Amino acid sequence: MHNEIKEVLISEEEIQAKCKEIGDQLTEEYEGRFPLAIGVLKGAMPFMGDLLKRIETHLEMDFMDVSSYDGMRSSGEVKIEKDLNTQVEGRDLLIIEDIIDSGLTLSYLVDLFKYRKAKSIKIVTLLDKPTGRTSHIKADVVGFEVPDEFVVGYGLDYDEKYRNLPYIGVLKPEVYGG
Numbered sequence: 001m002h003n004e005i006k007e008v009l010i011s012e013e014e015i016q017a018k019c020k021e022i023g024d025q026l027t028e029e030y031e032g033r034f035p036l037a038i039g040v041l042k043g044a045m046p047f048m049g050d051l052l053k054r055i056e057t058h059l060e061m062d063f064m065d066v067s068s069y070d071g072m073r074s075s076g077e078v079k080i081e082k083d084l085n086t087q088v089e090g091r092d093l094l095i096i097e098d099i100i101d102s103g104l105t106l107s108y109l110v111d112l113f114k115y116r117k118a119k120s121i122k123i124v125t126l127l128d129k130p131t132g133r134t135s136h137i138k139a140d141v142v143g144f145e146v147p148d149e150f151v152v153g154y155g156l157d158y159d160e161k162y163r164n165l166p167y168i169g170v171l172k173p174e175v176y177g178g
């Protein structure tokens with residue numbers, strides 16, 4: 001698997017240090033507020049696991065499974081595969097994502113949670129790819145900015161593979177026939 005990676009963009013150590021940094025920031029911010037942390041499956045799973053261990057105040061967790069990508073392309077349509085089990089009305093929401101690319105997934109979710117009357121919504125994303133943006137959405141907390149390339153690892157897939165890499169990298173072009 002590792003020999004299919006052309007370049008490591010963000011190492012495992014850098015990711016772990018960032019989780020601690022963001023975790024400290026969120027601990028301070030959410031002390032005494034009992035936020036609902038929402039992981040956007042499947043991609044956010046590794047980041048959510050590492051980040052939440054670094055938030056040292058009470059919180060509740062839930063998951064939403066949405067998908068819009070087919071291979072390397074956004075279909076332009078966000079599909080809910082699994083909805084939350086928790087009511088969001090009146091809650092402080094902390095949405096956890098692996099990447100904001102076109103912004104379509106998050107703008108869909110933010111509209112949905114506003115409609116469901118969340119008290120506050122904060123977006124935390126490990127990666128931001130600003131060059132991919134087609135919809136107006138900005139994260140409140142960004143771990144790293146990535147260049148205009150398709151990235152994999154640490155939750156991010158190409159055709160459902162590479163999510164289990166502990167780092168963020170770029171595939172060799174021959175892997176996807178490029």
Ligand SMILES: O=P(O)(O)OC[C@H]1O[C@H](OP(=O)(O)OP(=O)(O)O)[C@H](O)[C@@H]1O
Nearest residue numbers: 041042043067068069101102103104105
């Ligand atoms: O800003 P966007 O262009 O919407 O892209 C970002 C979203 O796309 C990916 O999810 P995907 O739909 O591939 O589902 P997955 O997490 O199960 O891979 C990623 O995990 C984000 O949720």
Ligand SMILES: [Mg+2]
Nearest residue numbers: 043069156157
């Ligand atoms: Mg995907």
